[in-house]
Each structure stands twice: as C-alpha cells, then as structure tokens.
Amino acid sequence: MDDSMKLKPEGLKITGIVRCTLEDVNTGKKEVKEYKNLITNAGKVAIARRLAGTALYANESQVTYGATGTDNTTVAVGDTTLGTELARKVIASTSYDAGTRTCTIRVFFTTAESNGALKEYGLFGEAATAAADSGTLMEHANIDLTKDNTKTLTVEVIITVS
Numbered sequence: 132m133d134d135s136m137k138l139k140p141e142g143l144k145i146t147g148i149v150r151c152t153l154e155d156v157n158t159g160k161k162e163v164k165e166y167k168n169l170i171t172n173a174g175k176v177a178i179a180r181r182l183a184g185t186a187l188y189a190n191e192s193q194v195t196y197g198a199t200g201t202d203n204t205t206v207a208v209g210d211t212t213l214g215t216e217l218a219r220k221v222i223a224s225t226s227y228d229a230g231t232r233t234c235t236i237r238v239f240f241t242t243a244e245s246n247g248a249l250k251e252y253g254l255f256g257e258a259a260t261a262a263a264d265s266g267t268l269m270e271h272a273n274i275d276l277t278k279d280n281t282k283t284l285t286v287e288v289i290i291t292v293s
Contacts, residue, residue: 143292143293144292144293145170145175145178145290145291145292146290146291146293147167147168147170147270147288147289147290147291148165148166148167148168148288148289149165149166149167149168149252149272149274149286149287149288149289150163150164150165150286150287150288150289151163151164151165151166151252151274151276151284151285151286152284152285152286152287153276153278153282153283153284154282154283154284154285155281155282156242156281156282156283157281164274164275164276166252166272166273166274166275167272168252168270168271168272168288168290169206169207169208169270169271169272170208170269170270170290171208171209171210171211171268171269171270171271172208172209173211173267173268173269174267174268174269174270175208177256177257177267177269193256193257194222194225194236194254194255194256194269194270195221195222195255195256195257195259195266196219196220196221196222196238196254196255196256196259196260196261196266197219197220197222197236197238197252197253197254197255197286197288198213198216198217198218198219198220198252198253198254198255198263199213199216199217199218199240199245199249199251199252199274199284199286200213200214200215200216200217200249200250200251200252200253201214201215201217201247201248201249201250201251202214202215202250202251203250203251203273204251205273206251206271206272206273207271210253210268210271211267211268212253212264212268213251213253213264213268213271214250214251215251216263216264217245217247217249218240218244218245219255219261219262219263220238220239220240220244220245221238221261222236222237222238223237223238223239224236224237225237231291232291232292232293233289233290233291233292234289234290235287235288235289235290236254236287236288236290237285237286237287237288238285238286239283239284239285239286240278240283240284240285240286241283242280242281242282242283243280244284245278245284246278246279246280247277247278248276248277249274249275249276249277249278249284250273250274250275251271251272251273251274252271252272252274252286252288253268253269253270253271253272254268254269254270254288255267255268255269256269270288270290272288
C-alpha cells in the first residue's frame, strides 16, 4: 500500500470545564469561577465499553451524581474517589448541543448543603448511589470556593468531544 492510502489516526479529545456559581440568597450577588477538569481513566473505560456494547452496568457511562470535596490534592486520571467527599447530589439537569458536541451537566446545592472550603468536584455514575465514594468517578476537578449557609451553589460541567 502506498503512503497515500494509509489511514492517519484520528485524534479524539474530551475536554471540559467546571463552572461554579455561588449566589448569595440575601443580596442576589453572584460569583462565577471556572476550572479545568479531567476525565478519569475509569470514565474513559466506561465510555469505551459503551461504544463497544460490552456494558457492565445498565446505565453504562451515565452520570447520575455530582459531589464536592475538601481535599486539595491535585486531581489525577487514576482517581476513583474524591479525596474527602463532603456532599453529593443527584444531577439536576443535562443538555446536549449537537452542533458543538457539548454536553452540560448541572448540579444544584441549597444553602444548607455542601458548606465549607470546597477544593474538589467530581461526577459519578454507573453504580453510584447517594453514599459517598460509590459508583464510578467519571470526571474530577480541583476547585477553590468557600460556601456558607447564605449561598447556593450551581455547578455546571461542560464537556466537549472533538
């Protein structure tokens, strides 16, 4: 086969950001911060299993919970749990934009939830439950927020496949 017939490998990238919006319920003032995220090895495996049709779970590679944590250790692709999980919530909503191949996954924490010095955020799926450290950690990010009982927190994880 001559060189013109050789296929070049296609690069597939999954990138994203974590957008955190703190809103003071008394003043309405909003503080928005964005952080880089990473897809964990376990998340990549779940996506590949889904593509191959060899799912281990009925909800293979689906995200069902978002969680905050207080550990400021740098996130790594080999992570399977948050360092110190503080609060976990069911996903509030998801959306998909076919034109940009972007999905947005939102979680909302009330004034009574997830209060403290927040240093990490993760998305969990598959066998995830309301229990800390359950399920597959699909995405993990270092964040830097302080939340108290006068603020709500909306976290949007925006993932683009290119």
